[in-house]
Amino acid sequence: MAYLGLADLAARARPLFAPSAWDFVAGGSGDERTLAANRTAFEAIRLRPRMLRGIAAADPAVQVFGRRWSAPVGVAPMAYHGLAHPGAEPATVAGAGAAGLPVIAAMLSGHPLEDLAAAALSPLWLQLYPLRDRAVTADLLARAETAGVEAIVLTVDAPRLGDRRRDKRSGFRLPPGLAPANLAPYRAMADPSGPAAHTAAAFEPAIGPEYVAWLASRTRLPVVVKGVLRGDDATRAVESGAAGVLVSNHGGRQLDGAVAAVDAVAEVAAAVDVPVFVDGGVRGGADVLAALARGATATFVGRPVLHALAVGGASGVEQALAGLTAEYADALLLAGCRHSDDVDESLLADGSGAARHRGGPGDLDAGLLHGSVTDPLLDTMTFLNEVTERFPDAVSFAPGRPYDAEFSLDDVLADVRAYVDHRAAGGDPAAAERSLLQYGPTAGLVGDLIARLLASSEDVHVPPESIVVTVGAQEALLLALRTLCASRDDVLVVPGSCYVGVCGAARLLDLTVRPVRETADGIDLGELDRVVHAERVAGRRVRACYVVPDAANPSGATLSRADRVALLSAARRHDFLILEDSPYRVFAGADPMPSLKSLDTGRRVVQIGSFAKTAYPGLRVGYLVADQTVRHPDGRRTTLAGEIAKVRGMVTCNAPGLTQAALGGFLLRHDFRLDKATATAAAHYRRTLDEVLRTLDECFPAGERERLGVAWNVPAGGFFLRLRVPFRADEAALRRSATEYGVIWTPMAFFALDGGGRDEIRLSCSALDPARARDGIQRLARMIRDQHQS
């Protein structure tokens, strides 16, 4: 059968395993974040291939510890190959030997190492866990040397077994007949049928560098320390006698949350001068190339070898490894490298190789930077911006991007011209043009036009001086928070599932954020009262409450009129401000609710505005309305907008004149009718949302939803809806969804500050046409049914 890559092999192998054995092999620990990260990290690496090098063929072979390998690829140590195929470890060793690649035999092998050595045609290494009984280890070392094993691999990342939840769920036990054959002579195992029992009974948990030194002193074979993820640990290992280091997080099976293995290679390679190996997520020739570019000498592959063994025994392993070798040879050639020695850091688009970690005078320690830099929250925005590009063939319900079929630069240029004409009316056109290209007023140029828009579209009447034109709504949020919150005792309250930009801005400012539970219709006002009270008791004050009242991101919920009135009264009662952000209002249904600002008789609302959904996101024009009065100790009274404008002077100086002009012209040319300006887009969103809802209804008929654990809300309009699914909706599930079902979405947990949303996803309908959205929902429905069955 043609070799179609290791992922294809996994799909073919799955039905051949007993379900609990599949889970034992495929699974990771905890929430399987590290398991997923091993792949995500490889997928994120971009290479800079070399051209014009006059190369017609590449040689994938390498030399390791004086031996030739057909490629810088070996088989990682894995316990009990018999779970995959009756041929078990001897078949793996034979297959790898036929492909000219090495195998690390696991200590917990179902066949004794002597049998494997007899079947080996290529280097055989032996992996050991540190055992309580050193005499057993010493004997194993002697046996290994006698049998012709060529290196010892000491696994140091398993003082105890990681939290393997899949195995707990399935109650996984080794099938009868499978036992750790290498240890049979020693009675080292209390209960060999349960992997957790193995480790607890027989392994020495508290080893230090002296254990490595002891091991190295007891054998003439090179000792490779496996399970290291940091440069300083690699250094300790080498100083204690290790001849190599295998960078590994145990395939995501130990500490969940650990760094992706390939992301740790550069640091380790920079720290030591011995061969550095890596395993975890290596799934193709380009991955091998990337690992070497980061500084690895060679890579090891785990699970795919068991898949290959299940599909085709020894010849399955041979074909898979030969396929990977051929892929790597291709990758070398396409990258302009004759052989592995030509692979270096310059092939990495982001220069993330070992040289970067070697430490130069310009290096900065991340621990000394602002804490937000290493907060995963800030990665979420990048994830949302880039996930669609990562899976370009999948139907994407991920991005909240506006419909752009009618975007036209000519229109934008005409908008700019219209604004210049408007500004020049009765005056000097050249001066009007110049003013756009000069530094502009700190509060912006087009506040007057935005005031006109608010009056006509929302019945909000504010003077232009109470408006600051910003660089997108994101800057408006940042400015409002910076100005309003004096210290960490000022609390920002947000809905339990919240637009990440708000929490990110608060994180940049080191503000305290408190989530409030939501009902199906938005923020739960009873809960809001309780949170405000609790904060007061704790000596803090709730300064502001952020809400998206119309067709919210991410939930799709719209606050009822009664709740709007009640929220305003809570703001009065508890003396906080409301940050109203309503970018989806125009699309929130035929009869939109009054905005909070229009109901705001007590000047409790600071309104944040965006034109990303109504004009163009690329303009980056937003605004805020802050008509509150600020009293100063000297008796002066200013507007909050004026104070915010001062702050903005130190952030972006002023919003760019040209894009403000484009926005101003857009408003003028559409006669301040955003509903008309967005009619085509609105119809598109409506059609797609309707199609999504219809397809959900078809795929999950009323009687069946409960049984499948599926539920969704029916938003009045807008871009988003939330869908409850019968599986843990995390990054690992998203990856499965993308690769196995061709559909992507956003885990609701990305938006949840209260730890909720774990079995919910956000579906964004804005960027899809109805037919594709229908196809996407059907794909998702297939996944939901499969997940429900498994």
Ligand SMILES: Cc1cc2nc3c(=O)[nH]c(=O)nc-3n(C[C@H](O)[C@H](O)[C@H](O)COP(=O)(O)O)c2cc1C
């Ligand atoms: C089923 C299974 C059993 C494993 N058993 C061992 C083991 O006994 N000793 C060890 O050091 N690592 C063990 N590992 C970890 C692998 O050596 C390796 O680090 C990991 O599988 C590489 O990741 P990959 O599967 O993504 O290629 C095991 C992994 C799997 C999947």
